[in-house]
Amino acid sequence: MAKILHIQSSPMGERSYSSRTARFFLEAYQAAHPQDTIEELGLWKTELPVFDAVAASGKYKIMRGLPHSAEEARAWTGVIETIDQLKTADKIVVSTGMWNFSIPYRLKQYIDIIVQPGFTFTFAPDKGYSGLVTGKPLQLILASGGEYPAGTPMADFDFQKPYLEMIFRFMGFTDIRSLRVEGTLSPAAQDNLQKIKAKAVEAGQHF
Numbered sequence: 001m002a003k004i005l006h007i008q009s010s011p012m013g014e015r016s017y018s019s020r021t022a023r024f025f026l027e028a029y030q031a032a033h034p035q036d037t038i039e040e041l042g043l044w045k046t047e048l049p050v051f052d053a054v055a056a057s058g059k060y061k062i063m064r065g066l067p068h069s070a071e072e073a074r075a076w077t078g079v080i081e082t083i084d085q086l087k088t089a090d091k092i093v094v095s096t097g098m099w100n101f102s103i104p105y106r107l108k109q110y111i112d113i114i115v116q117p118g119f120t121f122t123f124a125p126d127k128g129y130s131g132l133v134t135g136k137p138l139q140l141i142l143a144s145g146g147e148y149p150a151g152t153p154m155a156d157f158d159f160q161k162p163y164l165e166m167i168f169r170f171m172g173f174t175d176i177r178s179l180r181v182e183g184t185l186s187p188a189a190q191d192n193l194q195k196i197k198a199k200a201v202e203a204g205q206h207f
């Protein structure tokens with residue numbers, strides 16, 4: 001029995017294109033894998049730990065191999081819980097809209113919490129960086145108001161898909177898949193959602 005973690009990053013509820021596409025995907029997944037469980041981490045419904053000066057100094061202590069002070073250990077309790085939730089899942093789904101050519105700040109906050117030395121990546125002078133979160137497929141479900149086709153000048157503006165792929169690769173993910181619903185601010189938005197539906201169902205059945 002596998003556990004899926006869905007990191008849901010749009011605040012738009014029923015109007016969200018990324019969340020609606022994720023629902024097509026996850027309903028198809030559940031129908032094909034009735035034994036599996038799906039846990040949703042709604043980034044706008046959950047108070048994520050604040051990553052402030054105390055948490056940052058705890059991070060630098062880990063990098064230097066030093067123990068945490070009591071205050072740093074307290075600040076890191078929520079960080080470790082958030083990382084554990086990711087690492088105990090078997091498969092990860094991230095759904096998000098594009099904000100200012102990148103990702104919404106709640107998703108960036110989540111990334112700043114989970115990308116940690118000794119937990120999700122490690123460094124050795126001879127080997128460089130290695131990811132510690134291995135063997136889990138990742139499905140990205142990406143919405144954007146505009147369109148950013150590969151090979152066009154607009155592709156240079158896209159820091160959503162390349163960034164997410166890079167940061168999850170950094171943590172050890174190698175099987176990274178993506179579904180994109182684009183042009184969600186255009187008159188073709190509903191058509192585009194219907195077009196992605198069949199692809200989302202197919203991808204969900206085979207995740």
Ligand SMILES: Cc1cc2nc3c(=O)[nH]c(=O)nc-3n(C[C@H](O)[C@H](O)[C@H](O)COP(=O)(O)O)c2cc1C
Pocket residue numbers: 010011012015016017018019096097098099100101102143144145146147184185
């Ligand atoms: C704060 C904000 C910034 C946005 N910036 C961009 C952008 O840079 N490029 C773009 O194509 N769409 C942009 N959009 C439009 C969203 O990407 C689009 O509405 C998308 O459907 C959002 O995902 P959601 O429907 O899952 O919430 C922005 C929307 C918001 C609210």
